[in-house]
Amino acid sequence: MKAITLLTGLLMTATALTSQADEIKRIALPNSNFPISLAVQVPAQTELLFVSGLLADLHDPKAPKDSFAAYGDTATQTTSILNKLKGVLQSQGLDLGDVVQLRVFLVGDPAKGNKLDFAGLQEGYTPFFGSTAQPNKPARTAIQVVALPLPGGLVEIEAVAARKK
DSSP states (O other), rough: OOOHHEEEHHHHHHHHHHHTTTSEEEEEEETTTOOOEEEEEEOTTEEEEEEEEEOOSSSSSSTTSSOOOOOOOOHHHHHHHHHHHHHHHHHHTGGGGGGEEEEEEEEEEEEGGBBOHHHHHHHHTTTTSSSSSSSOOOEEEEESOOSSTTTTEEEEEEEEEEEOO
């Protein structure tokens, strides 16, 4: 009887450890509430979806087609792209909470002396990640580039999402 109880306890412990090892682990930035993770650990047997770089949709159809005004400022473009990403993910049975990594490419905003608008990026980004409605935070890189393939584009975002099989 003791052997059965011991064996049951060992099996329950092993199951709990395996269960924890199979979870996606998001490592928070130390002493920070910034809406990104320092790192995200994705266990084996996890299905990954790689989403190509997405660009903003037209914001102001009255503005000249290839202008920054046509697609909006950095915050507007970020919001447009993250809504588009949400649609791509949903078409695959995923949502923004499944995103484990983002790469953000930013063009310097001519209205800001050709400097990247990090505050605008954060304004568009924070409603989607690390909020009460969607608390999961991906690992993220943001870099400034000279240009994007979309004339008038200030932001391009690519993503990796993960889910347990």
